[in-house]
Amino acid sequence: MRIALFATCLGDTLFPEAVKSTAVLLARLGHDVVFPPQQTCCGQMHVNTGYQREPVPLVRNFAEQFGDPAIEAVVVPSGSCAGSVRHQHEIVAERYGDAALRAGVAAVRTKTYELSEFLVDVLDLTDVGAYFPHRVTYHPTCHSLRMLRVGEKPLRLLRAVEGIDLVELPEADACCGFGGTFAVKNAETSTAMLRDKMDHITGTGAAVCTAGDSSCLMHIGGGLSRIRSGKRTLHLAQILAATRTAPHVLTEAAR
């Protein structure tokens, strides 16, 4: 299948390892992975902060970059960015866009998938041949959970990973407190939420907390690093991409 990868601005710039893993995983599964080079950002930060006019060119660019009918699916290693494409682009186009933009947005949104959705729903896979012999706990990020309703899909993928010791995270569906600019505008409340999330993570004894969103992991990982917890965060794609022949080296920088 011809799959276009949307790296997301954050993934491309700060967390390339998560995107590399996504690309490598999809290639390993036998797909033709392309990267439309003019892609930038989905505009989620703008919309969530209250700006719908400003991201119009971003929404347009996204629709143009991924609109090529030869692209069968757009895969995003981020629940919140996939959610933005799926739900917010429509709102923006509806309010400030022309007919062409609205049509472009409608065409792209139906073929855009978050990674776990794509693997489970489209490719009908749960075992992707991964090997990751560590204790792991999974945090279901809010947008994956409640905007995209990915449900158990990431857990099904993780359960099928060879060697993994998957432990349940208490109060898993509680928000970690990131929320984009919320973490800046309401930093103290966000920190109070983060503290509880970190307590739950360290309580599991897991070496790694994984999730499908680099942004939430940046927040959680940043907190775990600040308190010198010895725990780290890894994107779901990095676990799924690890194999016996190309294992993930936990000791190497985890980004």
Add this chain to the structure above:
Amino acid sequence: MSSPTGPATQGTFLGMPAVPPRSPYGTGHLRGERSFPRAAHDELGNEQLRRNLGKATHSIRAKRLAVTGELPDWEQLRDTGSAIKTDTMNRLPELLEQLERKVTERGGTVHWARDGVEANEIVTRLVRETGSDEILKVKSMATQEIGLNEHLASQGIAALETDLAELIVQLADDRPSHILVPAIHRNREEIREIFLRHIPGVDPALDADPARLAAAARAFLREKFMTTKVAVSGANFGIAETGTLAVVESEGNGRMCLTLPEMLITVMGIEKVLPRFQDLEVFLQLLPRSSTGERMNPYTSLWTGVTPGDGPQEFHLVLLDNGRTAALADRIGRAALNCIRCSACLNVCPVYERTGGHAYGSTYPGPIGAVLTPQLAGMHGAKNDPNSSLPYASSLCGACFDACPVKIDIPSLLVELRHQHTEQSGTTAEKLAMKAAAAVMKRPGLFTAAQKAAGLGRVPAGRDGTLSRLPPPLNGWSDSRDTPAPPKQTFRSWFASAEGAAAMRAAAEEGARHTDDAPHTDDAPQEES
């Protein structure tokens, strides 16, 4: 200055609706004194409050999930509730007129109040006419919203709350912090002390046993029920079809108020109307399960006008706008009026759980408060209005949307209000930054250049490759989180590099090898027979 020439500014212009009224600035409790982050700062420092809140919200959450889970048609009920409310809002004027007609037919009197000032005046006048200088109250959000108790006090009329939690709050000269459990931020010990200090003639040996605390309050209230001539209530529902008003509660004190006094005055927000009597069937299932986690609320009181010789012989219904038609006029925001004040969204909200209700500065706290309050009272950009900080008091996690029995999409409403706020607030540093970011990101060349520049961020990174101090306005973030320094190579440059191409080829080959080794038998072609 340009001279405005639109039809709306030419004085009377038949057919043009007037600007819908908002709650007046400075009246009632729809506006705090500080922005949410400032107020939250103080509340977050109160360990006792957080423990009380965390305990209460967790237990009520679990109860709610248990009782909603046992109804096989819960989701259909939610859909039906949402549909009835949406239909109600679409024809609100017609339904309100029908309600007025029916209440009048049954011997009640209907008053229309544009805002809190008018509603307070109407109630004061009615009480005065009875010659009474004290009234009883049934817990009512609407009268909280307009500051009725304070207004009555300024006019020499004492209002006594009869809901136990509301009474606790009143005696302590505190403010409610939760829609349904106004004293959720207080524990038993604190309540005992409040009673000892404020209830006249209370047993000095009173302990903190909940039953004894309730008994102390009951003895105090009973006396009042027998002697007070006027009661003021809110309403959970007002049925247009029959003119019936409804109050649901857990203690029975409300029912005493509704039946014992000679005059009953009900102050009801205009959005509380329901078209048909039968609609109660839906809402009397949705409300108690969502709010207290009970299958049914212990007391449901319904009354229609007056009944000679039974109950209050005079009944007044005050229909309160106070910003509701302004909310109704907003195509997207009007969904907030569907709220039935069950408080489920508060109990699941991670922000509310940490900050408590007072941080919101309004009668309506939590997720629904963050959308309803700015809609009813506005967000005055020029005045640095605390209300404009409310739509940002959410991480947009969506738990409120999942919990809401009438499926109000609160996260989308929050985002919409944020948009309205930024559209109204002129040029700000944030807006310039957003514009700049969009300008860079719409030009892939510029974006790549910016990514390269960000790579310079590695320079001040600490030994472990993280940044621990960021400049304002990001310092709130960096106070508690390390930030990774941008790596040497972006994904796009890796993907375009020989190394990236080699890695992708190797992955494809590994995949192919693996498929050859272990062909999936269930994928085998089935053509041959």
